[in-house]
Amino acid sequence: SCHYTDKVKRYTPYIEKPITSITLPDDCEPYIPAIASNWVNQYELTQNELISNKVLWSESRSLLIFPYLGETDQTLLGWQGRYFGDNPKHPKWFTKGYIKDFIKVVNLDKAKQTDTIVYVEDIVSAIKVGRIYGCVPVFGSFIPRTHSIRLGKLGITKFLCWLDPDKFREAHKFAKEINDMGYKSYVVESDKDPKDYSTDNIKLMLDKFR
Secondary structure, three states: OEEOOHHHHHHHHHHHOOOOOOOOOOOOEOEEOHHHHHHHHHOOOOHHHHHHOOOEEEOOOOEEEEEEEOOOOOOEEEEEEEEOOOOOOOOOEEEEOOOOOOOOOEOHHHHHHHOEEEEEOOHHHHHHHOOOOOEEEOOOOOOOHHHHHHHHOOOOOEEEEOOOHHHHHHHHHHHHHHHHOOOEEEEOOOOOOHHHOOHHHHHHHHHOOO
16 A cells, blocks of 8 residues: 655645535545555556546545546535445445536646547546546546537547447447537447556557547
8 A cells, every 4th residue: 555745635635625515535545555556556547647636545435536626726526436345235436426517638738739539438547548638537428418519619629439348339329419519529449448458559549530
């Protein structure tokens, strides 16, 4: 297990005292215990990625927490926790706040540079894809029209829909909907979830749509 560097603690007051009604568990800290670090390492997430995404651990809840903050004022809008406790009935993921309307862009600079956004289902896939392309997790398999409209206003003209393998039909439906809105849109089909691929393989799979 590992504690982050001291500089990480600078952000914790912002999310432990939010000005909204959404709150984190009281015992959150920027720390990954061994039980969760094996899972983190499985997806090759780096310490810098954990820091920049402000990932926290709640010992009392056995949750590895991904907070979602407002872009401008750092208000806590919601969070998701991956459960590592021993209760088999506890859901694997726990969500607080209505995050489906929230657009989290991983690597916005790259998105603007390439005019491209990749839609994925989950935050871990978004962090990995975001190493190469601008990426937005939709927190499920539904891609809201409003996402593409809002991102289009930032100059995004191409959308790649990379949902999990069991959602190809939905991905094609959303791609057609985005095309009908006047943007370019393509479906990335793969045998595994985006987070299960190496960075090199992700790059190979996405560069063909350039």
